[in-house]
Amino acid sequence: MASRKQDRIFNQTxxxxxxxxxxxxxxxxxxxxxxxxxxxxxxxxxxxxxxDPELFSVESVLLDKGSEWTPLEDxxxxxxxxxxxxxxxxxxxxxxxxxxxxxxxxxxxxxERPVAQFDSDTLYEKINGREGYYKSFGFKRLYYISxxxxxxxxxxxxxxxxxxxxxxxxxxxxxxxRPPDVKPEISDAGISHLARNAMFIVRGRYYVRAIGTxxxxxxxxxxxxxxxxxxxxxxxxxxxxxxxxxxxxxxxxPGKIGYAPENALSFGFARHVYTVELNEDGTEYFVAxxxxxxxxxxxxxxFTTEGFLGLGTAAGSDGxxxxxxxxxxxxxxxxxxxxxxxxxxxxxxxxxxxxEALDKLKTxxxxxxxxxxxxxxxxxxxxxxxKADDYGxxxxxxxxxxxxxxxxxxxxxxxxxxxxxxxxxxxxxxxPESGAAGxxxxxxxPGAEEIER
Numbered sequence: 327m328a329s330r331k332q333d334r335i336f337n338q339t340x341x342x343x344x345x346x347x348x349x350x351x352x353x354x355x356x357x358x359x360x361x362x363x364x365x366x367x368x369x370x371x372x373x374x375x376x377x378d379p380e381l382f383s384v385e386s387v388l389l390d391k392g393s394e395w396t397p398l399e400d401x402x403x404x405x406x407x408x409x410x411x412x413x414x415x416x417x418x419x420x421x422x423x424x425x426x427x428x429x430x431x432x433x434x435x436x437x438e439r440p441v442a443q444f445d446s447d448t449l450y451e452k453i454n455g456r457e458g459y460y461k462s463f464g465f466k467r468l469y470y471i472s473x474x475x476x477x478x479x480x481x482x483x484x485x486x487x488x489x490x491x492x493x494x495x496x497x498x499x500x501x502x503x504r505p506p507d508v509k510p511e512i513s514d515a516g517i518s519h520l521a522r523n524a525m526f527i528v529r530g531r532y533y534v535r536a537i538g539t540x541x542x543x544x545x546x547x548x549x550x551x552x553x554x555x556x557x558x559x560x561x562x563x564x565x566x567x568x569x570x571x572x573x574x575x576x577x578x579x580p581g582k583i584g585y586a587p588e589n590a591l592s593f594g595f596a597r598h599v600y601t602v603e604l605n606e607d608g609t610e611y612f613v614a615x616x617x618x619x620x621x622x623x624x625x626x627x628x629f630t631t632e633g634f635l636g637l638g639t640a641a642g643s644d645g646x647x648x649x650x651x652x653x654x655x656x657x658x659x660x661x662x663x664x665x666x667x668x669x670x671x672x673x674x675x676x677x678x679x680x681x682e683a684l685d686k687l688k689t690x691x692x693x694x695x696x697x698x699x700x701x702x703x704x705x706x707x708x709x710x711x712x713k714a715d716d717y718g719x720x721x722x723x724x725x726x727x728x729x730x731x732x733x734x735x736x737x738x739x740x741x742x743x744x745x746x747x748x749x750x751x752x753x754x755x756x757x758p759e760s761g762a763a764g765x766x767x768x769x770x771x772p773g774a775e776e777i778e779r
């Protein structure tokens with residue numbers, strides 16, 4: 327029988343060491359290190375249960391330049407807000423630095439904290455991971471306000487007001503975040519809706535959303551009050567020209583309208599395109615305003631040759647329209663122009679449906695006032711910081727007097743003419759009238775009932 331020593335394969339010396347004695351200093355140092363680690367663990371646990379009050383304050387660097395509070399004033403304001411000792415409904419003591427944010431946002435029993443502002447360089451601090459979405463819609467500035475309940479510190483409403491430069495950008499950001507089943511309330515100067523614990527409104531260049539912590543009646547009352555205050559306190563603008571076409575004349579749901587300032591329909595060349603959903607199958611109209619008829623015809627051809635044909639095959643020509651069948655979705659798309667407006671349809675279930683629907687859109691687009699389109703093109707150019715000839719036409723030159731009588735006609739044979747004048751007016755196509763043309767919707771044209779398959 328083998329001995330225990332022989333059974334050991336790797337270490338036959340067993341538990342043996344060669345130090346004759348141990349250092350008492352080493353033992354003391356080890357105990358000190360162990361004690362330090364234990365004290366550190368105790369401090370971390372205590373600090374977690376007793377956080378620094380400064381963590382809940384609004385840093386002065388987030389306030390407007392020239393209106394920064396001293397740290398002592400800042401701590402005092404936040405402390406009073408948290409304790410509920412501030413007067414209900416009172417505005418910030420720096421109300422003159424609120425920018426465009428309306429006053430009187432807090433109702434009775436609620437308190438408003440100071441306004442924080444974020445620009446393009448600091449937006450990530452507030453909505454990290456989502457900033458790219460708003461920057462794609464011309465983001466300028468974010469105004470953030472928080473309302474807290476004086477009696478229930480867990481009840482709060484956070485308000486985000488985005489300055490996106492133009493009403494088209496604001497509507498585009500809003501439509502991208504609106505659930506598909508929502509039917510918003512629309513007026514001649516804005517659009518809004520209330521959700522279970524949230525409020526969304528577009529007013530001019532501003533897109534505002536307010537989100538509450540729960541769905542209780544006090545929260546809902548505050549949200550309704552906020553919608554009224556922002557509707558009254560922000561300057562409204564006429565809704566974009568496509569709303570006149572889609573809502574007033576075709577009678578389509580404004581909640582189905584979308585807007586893409588660039589890369590519309592996933593086409594890199596497509597800019598400032600409005601879409602509206604026609605049915606649950608995803609069939610959509612799309613329209614775009616251009617400086618003139620030549621630009622519109624070129625863009626319409628680009629949609630066909632560089633856009634849809636890249637994803638499908640030709641499905642024949644009919645009425646001057648080259649139809650394309652998507653090889654993946656088995657749907658039909660087609661594009662044409664009516665005066666300076668590009669009109670099209672995509673994701674149509676079959677050719678007959680596409681032909682009938684696009685004919686209806688073309689007929690309705692004929693009645694759009696030219697001045698309305700010219701203002702749309704000017705607004706697009708201003709928002710881009712570029713010239714209108716990015717669409718391929720002239721840089722927005724106005725028609726000469728000699729062309730005024732024929733400029734409304736479309737060159738393609740069989741196409742309907744394009745009205746040059748405002749309804750009931752006599753303004754020349756090159757000189758829009760100084761009134762608020764397009765600020766209210768025209769009467770729906772005959773046959774403007776919603777298209778049904």
